[in-house]
Amino acid sequence: MTTPPTITLDAAGSPEANALLTTMLQALQRALRADPGDVSVLERALSEALVAYDAYLDLVVTAHPMSCRAGCTACCHDNPRGVTGVELERLQRAVGALPDAAAVRAHFARLAAARTDADTWRRRRETCPLLDAEGRCRAYAFRPLACRAFVAVTPADWCDPGSPSYAARVNPHLDPPRVILQILQALSARRGLVVATDLHTGMAP
Ligand code: SF4
Numbered sequence: 001m002t003t004p005p006t007i008t009l010d011a012a013g014s015p016e017a018n019a020l021l022t023t024m025l026q027a028l029q030r031a032l033r034a035d036p037g038d039v040s041v042l043e044r045a046l047s048e049a050l051v052a053y054d055a056y057l058d059l060v061v062t063a064h065p066m067s068c069r070a071g072c073t074a075c076c077h078d079n080p081r082g083v084t085g086v087e088l089e090r091l092q093r094a095v096g097a098l099p100d101a102a103a104v105r106a107h108f109a110r111l112a113a114a115r116t117d118a119d120t121w122r123r124r125r126e127t128c129p130l131l132d133a134e135g136r137c138r139a140y141a142f143r144p145l146a147c148r149a150f151v152a153v154t155p156a157d158w159c160d161p162g163s164p165s166y167a168a169r170v171n172p173h174l175d176p177p178r179v180i181l182q183i184l185q186a187l188s189a190r191r192g193l194v195v196a197t198d199l200h201t202g203m204a205p
Pocket residue numbers: 067068069072073074075076150151152155156157159171
């Protein structure tokens with residue numbers, strides 16, 4: 001199997017980017033110091049952290065234009081890995097507000113039951129239960145970091161496993177620093193939630 005090339009995104013290591021990631025870190029650290037049972041404090045901290053993270057993503061993709069556009073969906077035919085319990089809990093609340101919540105959950109359960117290794121799964125091109133007919137995420141504001149971090153430098157159609165250029169695609173993965181994921185895992189453990197899993201398994205009832 002060909003390993004896609006890696007690239008360096010200078011803006012991701014800039015002082016401005018680091019300041020935004022520090023804001024994200026501080027918001028989550030505040031949540032760690034708070035009462036684990038106080039969901040409103042956790043929600044405020046997660047919202048603040050995600051605002052900072054989205055600003056970080058904006059900064060990087062402005063400096064290094066990506067191919068990602070609204071309605072572009074190949075990456076929503078995968079099963080994001082490394083999703084933490086507190087992110088899933090938040091996404092579950094957003095799904096609960098949808099009129100067809102039961103059908104969405106049942107769809108996640110079907111996908112989770114059919115789970116395979118990541119490469120095999122990508123080639124199946126199963127649609128995320130939260131993707132609408134126009135190719136938009138129905139829980140966009142609540143999507144996990146793994147969804148937010150996934151971008152492409154190479155043409156969008158290369159992200160499709162059926163593309164002859166798939167092996168040459170470049171997806172930089174703008175994941176936050178490991179310490180941020182560790183705090184999200186710690187917050188999840190404090191609330192008795194799963195530490196980390198894939199999206200489909202985590203969203204199945
Ligand atoms: S990662 Fe690829 S499929 Fe996903 S939005 Fe970006 S270009 Fe489109």
